[in-house]
Amino acid sequence: MAERVLVKGTEAIGEAAIRAGCRLFFGYPITPQNELPEYMSKRMPEVGGTFLQTESEVATINMVYGAACTGTRVMTSTSSPGFSLMQEGISYMACAQLPAVLVNVVRGGPGLGDIQPSQGDYWQATKGGGHGDYKLIVLAPSTVQEAVDLTVLAFDLADKYRTPVVIIADGVIGQMMEPVTFPEFRNLNTLPKHDDWALTGANGREKHIVVSFDIDPHVLEKMNLEIVEKLRKIEANEKRWEEYKLEDAEIVITAFGTVGRIAKSVVEQARKEGIKAGLFRPITLWPFPYERLEEISKGKKLILDVEMNMGQMLEDVKLAVKDHARIEFYGRMGGVVPTPDEIFEALKKFLNV
Amino acid sequence: MAERVLVKGTEAIGEAAIRAGCRLFFGYPITPQNELPEYMSKRMPEVGGTFLQTESEVATINMVYGAACTGTRVMTSTSSPGFSLMQEGISYMACAQLPAVLVNVVRGGPGLGDIQPSQGDYWQATKGGGHGDYKLIVLAPSTVQEAVDLTVLAFDLADKYRTPVVIIADGVIGQMMEPVTFPEFRNLNTLPKHDDWALTGANGREKHIVVSFDIDPHVLEKMNLEIVEKLRKIEANEKRWEEYKLEDAEIVITAFGTVGRIAKSVVEQARKEGIKAGLFRPITLWPFPYERLEEISKGKKLILDVEMNMGQMLEDVKLAVKDHARIEFYGRMGGVVPTPDEIFEALKKFLNV
Amino acid sequence: MLMGQILSLAGMFEGKHVTWMPSYGPEMRGGTANCTVVVSDEEVASPVTSQAEVIVAMNIPSLLKFEKAVTPGGYLFINQSVVDREPTRIDINIVKVPCNDIADALGNLKVANMVMLGAVVEKTKVVSLDSIFMALEKKLTGGKASLIEVNKEAIKKGMEAAK
Amino acid sequence: MLMGQILSLAGMFEGKHVTWMPSYGPEMRGGTANCTVVVSDEEVASPVTSQAEVIVAMNIPSLLKFEKAVTPGGYLFINQSVVDREPTRIDINIVKVPCNDIADALGNLKVANMVMLGAVVEKTKVVSLDSIFMALEKKLTGGKASLIEVNKEAIKKGMEAAK
Amino acid sequence: MAFQVILKRPESLTQREFTYCPGCTHGIIHRIIAEVIDELGIREKTIAVAPIGCSVFAYQFFNTDATVAAHGRAPAVATGMKRARPDLYVFTYQGDGDLAAIGTAEIVHAANRGEKITTIFVNNAIYGMTGGQMAPTTLLGMKTTTTPYGRKADNDGYPLHVAEIIKEARGVAFLARTKVNTPQDVQKTKKAIKKAFLAQIKGLGFGMVEVLSTCPTNWGIDPVSALKWLEEHMVPEYPLGVFVDKVGDEQ
Amino acid sequence: MAFQVILKRPESLTQREFTYCPGCTHGIIHRIIAEVIDELGIREKTIAVAPIGCSVFAYQFFNTDATVAAHGRAPAVATGMKRARPDLYVFTYQGDGDLAAIGTAEIVHAANRGEKITTIFVNNAIYGMTGGQMAPTTLLGMKTTTTPYGRKADNDGYPLHVAEIIKEARGVAFLARTKVNTPQDVQKTKKAIKKAFLAQIKGLGFGMVEVLSTCPTNWGIDPVSALKWLEEHMVPEYPLGVFVDKVGDEQ
Amino acid sequence: MPRVKGKIEIDQERCKGCGLCISVCPMKVIDFGEGFNAKGYHPAEPKYVEKCIACGFCYNMCPDVCITVYREVESA
Amino acid sequence: MPRVKGKIEIDQERCKGCGLCISVCPMKVIDFGEGFNAKGYHPAEPKYVEKCIACGFCYNMCPDVCITVYREVESA
Ligand SMILES: Cc1ncc(C[n+]2csc(CCOP(=O)(O)OP(=O)(O)O)c2C)c(N)n1
Ligand SMILES: Cc1ncc(C[n+]2csc(CCOP(=O)(O)OP(=O)(O)O)c2C)c(N)n1
Ligand code: SF4
């Protein structure tokens, strides 16, 4: 078995990307994810890859677009304001169906906000921050090991579905050190080549084009329908979530990422005090596991959604749960990380105990 | 009574803005809204205002930010890709609580897409295209007259709540000519001065600051809570919608903007054939009139949501309707405008008639 | 396009509900620039229609593109000077007007569209001639005011041609 | 911060669940840079805690900031060389270690934190000395390998001081 | 005696008809780029990056792999490609709205990095595609749809001298400004474009040619007059010349 | 005989302590800006636009109305303010990541429009705030957290010469590059800043001063050595000088 | 020096009748045709092709790449 | 020419002990103090203030605006 090592979340994502065969990283500094580009600036030359610090996030995403056009695995990382600047380019990539991995280590917002952990970009990531009809696969790790695993998965999903995949983390996941096991290095020759569409020189074949554009709305609609069909396929196959002590639970906490792991402590605490709590933690924020959550919610006393925002995933929870159970929300904003204690207090308040 | 004149939607919005006391327009060309900056470039010098063509949409939104800092009425206009580029700046404005009016004449997307009418930016406008916790007031006119009225309203709401207000239109509303009546010119001296916070020179008073930032998450959370409180107030007071022949309706079409008006023809057509249809048209896309739609939906045979996208407002319709009625969706994408006939056909298909 | 605006304006003066909706974008270079005018006594709902009661084809591409869109029993106006093809529909009223020739005779090729407008007004009576003239005066101002007369003349000739 | 990482590593070698979570950002300039280490036999859930069983205060600001966060019955370790104030809590175990003085005596002020680490290990037995030494060797490689001995020495002295 | 073809449509153009207005010199510039690609024998290793502007359709015209970059971002897209595949040749084709307004940062930094790409910058002093609005390169006094009273320095700023700015970036290996309003100038432009490609092929750095071009439609004059207008109005504001040449004259 | 104050904290600074690292010359530049504002008597009509960078807190330090612009967009924000309120004086304070990387387009176009604003551009060859990453102005060979092996032209590009680029913009009324590593240079910088403000006050156009500044923390040396390092390494790459001066010498 | 003898062909369906070729031909070889092409333009025609000196000016200035230029050579 | 007589004051609580003032003072008036201030720095002190010539160098180089410079004048 591979060695366990103690690493920071951001660096773990970087190393995982390299193991997944990524040899290209474009990025612009922004706290709290600087350790990732810094790691890449050191590591890429060691593995024959390229790290390029760009002039801005707008340039970054368009470099990622360009690299992805050639069918090469490529990634970037940023934090909230930078992710906003990427929205035009992301929309272009979604339409042109380009694979890439985009990391957003979310910080307190909106605006300049602060640099503390937050989940305020859930809407932006899942409901389309850019213009037009599209969805990105959005993965939310809650441990450093999961960050590693989801990074590898992100590259594979990106290639499989020809789509940008977002890894959404926050300062906790990004800054925290935990022991992890890295996967083996992927043999670069085994990576998908995308020979059927990638721009690699029209050498002995018809020219390829990669565009997010057609002047004729009927043709554009067809492109759109193709994308929608792909999205339906992803919805059918790629929903991921964790269920924790739900078997006998009367109360379900819904939470993702960092809060998902904090909520586990709350579940323990609650059970110690005789409250049968469990956790439903979506791992794919899009596609959101609506059906499973609906099923689970039936007959429950309370669904307590906890997030580090004003209640963003809450809308998806509501869409899933409908009228099947009472839904309450507890949130902290602006970069404040809730402690298990305060969540438990909130839970008790909602239960009147 | 004021004279009725025949004008294009984009120009009508421009003239309405001027009548509402706006004397500053920043914009970057993009089809299909060019007539609005072009109108402003001609009209602003006539009324002693300023029109500035900017170097990009990123610059635009930051100029709007700067102008708004001084408490001056200011507006911009763009179309989908340009709106994506504004997301960082919009998030800053939302956090700094700056009033301004932003017009998005949506075109087919995602990506470069095309320049035909679309409603593909509903999510972006209502769920936060930018990072962090915020909401903008989003107004969706369905006639040129309504575009005029909502433009004036937009400025007033922006000032009242210190928030950017979005007017979301499309190529149909923007390019169409209809007779309208313009309101009187607002006396500039009666406009809100924002003496309590605007940056106008610390002349004989304490300095003012306008920021979207605090390094301390607890302070930032307080800023966030202030905004959330404001948003709740807006939700309580500013929901607007149109109900059309709903009194005896068994079928409710939900649609906004251009599709909202097309749907009226469908309602007529349906009624001619004995189908009791009605229309629920949200005018404020945010705050969305959930409660009223929920009320209306109870006991209905069918809610048919029609949009020029893959089903974006549909999520809000579902959040409102829950399990009260069957919901179906009919959409066109990529810039295709559905005709009344095809919508009616879709309706009949869903009803099995 | 101007034809459509004048018609809309005229409709407006008569207190009707009108919308004028152009096609835009690169089609403008393609030669089939067109607009849709709805004039109605009821509130106008859809400014876009797949069918229209009256369609005007000033050139061949437009004929090819829009002929099928005339509602049965509706009108198809054809600029005979340019369109040398026969329409294929038989369930509609076809009105051929040699607009360019008439305009040429008036010494200004640019008023061909006004000739057609005259023909449309004559046949469909959608608005009155007075309203059309009012609209024309409203639209042609400043340096263009001198053109009002020849435009009026063209409209009248068009009406005659369509009688 | 290094102290925390060594502790985490040592915990990992013992097969425990560990997390190391730093504070980051401008606080680093404020002088209260700190980190939270959780070493546990169970799966580690929350890496952020409002309370901790063991807290180390290397300077006055840290003492002021974190003293209240020690769980009742927990440990508060104080760097006596720098902190000349008395803690106010009475429901916790207070261990004072003159880290800087001891480190100074070893000829390297920088190992003050290792002195403290030794004290923590001695008192809490959270991990074994062997694991700590293994972690140290893992962490100090290359040019820094020469520092292993003095660090080990410091840890041992710290353990003694805390006995 | 027999006739032999001496000049004909280059291989590196597809058969598609250009979508440009009659007499628009975009078409000339396309053709000479295609000729250069033919002559250098790099068609099968080349990627074209079209901009957003009238030449958005360039992705259909060049018979090479191609994409369309977001407005102004072609140099970033090309950078991404070149870093991913240093063995390929990448060029961007950009208008003055695209490159000199929204894309200012991307072109300056691609040049400064010495990115091994080639940029053809078509300066027609206007936004063609969107209907004739002011560009950063619009001349003072010039009427456009957003300067209905003529461009005024005080409100609208000055014509932007792109080549002069780019020359200050240390990564530039070739940089020239040319025009295409006479057959001789077309040939000179072609030579410059070739050097801009050679700068890339030889790995010397960034190559760019700013080409003064016409927009008869939005200038509101006929195509032949447009050639003259270019000479009389644009050349005085935008002096021709070679600003940087590290390629040398061997070829 | 008695002692009279001849130099003391200017009115245009608030009482807040700077958040800068010990010996960081950001503080010196703040003080001389405040002195200039005092001397020109415009404190009550001035708006400061702070950037994102170590000087993000400048909005708290200047005793004027103030905001923080999005990273790199200070010139756009200042433009919006100035157009809204031409009677006020607006200045931006920007770092080299802010102005020379992400904000390239905004500064070039503000300069080119001759926007009547003043920009103080602090070039410390590094991203201070975010922990010492490479800036466009980082010197070749210099180690930063994102150039762990030293900046290499081939991968990372060249030090960007901002003043030289900006001088090509026709709307510039005053432009100079100075340094603040000696008391004499601090005085020269102050004079330049004053002129950059006068360019605005007199309505002549855009005024900017590029100031070579230190970052002891991220350069990894002590504050006094940093002054020397600036002299020995930065000055050769970034020659001092007045590039544009339409203000004249009357003041 | 004997005058070079040339010949040109114009793809009239591609031609947009811009007249640039006409304006630069030193020998006045080209003029607009009478008819319209499918696009509705009067295409250029090599009316006096015998005067052509194969200078290539027309080819160089044609924005729509409609022109092929030939030159007389000793037959092989 | 009689030497100008000066005096400086340093706000030691603001001082961050960077030493820039010390490095530029031509008269070696300033040196670090022994103690720490609340921020934990050894603040600069005008130890030999009698040597001060009010040249203002220290003021000019102090990044934290801690220094006030005085000059001796004829009393009014
Ligand atoms: C982000 C964004 N903003 C604006 C546009 C609209 N737009 C399309 S082309 C263009 C300008 C084209 O002008 P130029 O680059 O000069 O090219 P030309 O058409 O003159 O060749 C603009 C502003 C867009 N597509 N995307
Ligand atoms: C859009 C965006 N990208 C990145 C950042 C992160 N960021 C903050 S400051 C900074 C660089 C600051 O460097 P510089 O401008 O040189 O100022 P200095 O700190 O050196 O004075 C960056 C990249 C941000 N806040 N916003
Ligand atoms: S609009 Fe101008 S630039 Fe565009 S194709 Fe027509 S002439 Fe050429």
Ligand code: SF4
């Ligand atoms: S990091 Fe550098 S620039 Fe920032 S305050 Fe510290 S020394 Fe100054």
Ligand code: SF4
């Ligand atoms: S080749 Fe020369 S001479 Fe012959 S037609 Fe063309 S321009 Fe005229």
Ligand code: SF4
């Ligand atoms: S230059 Fe080409 S397109 Fe123009 S008229 Fe001549 S052949 Fe036709």
Ligand code: SF4
């Ligand atoms: S004023 Fe001059 S002499 Fe006096 S302490 Fe300061 S630097 Fe030294």
Ligand code: SF4
């Ligand atoms: S320059 Fe200022 S901060 Fe630095 S040591 Fe001297 S007084 Fe203190």
Ligand SMILES: [Mg+2]
């Ligand atoms: Mg152009």
Ligand SMILES: [Mg+2]
């Ligand atoms: Mg810097």
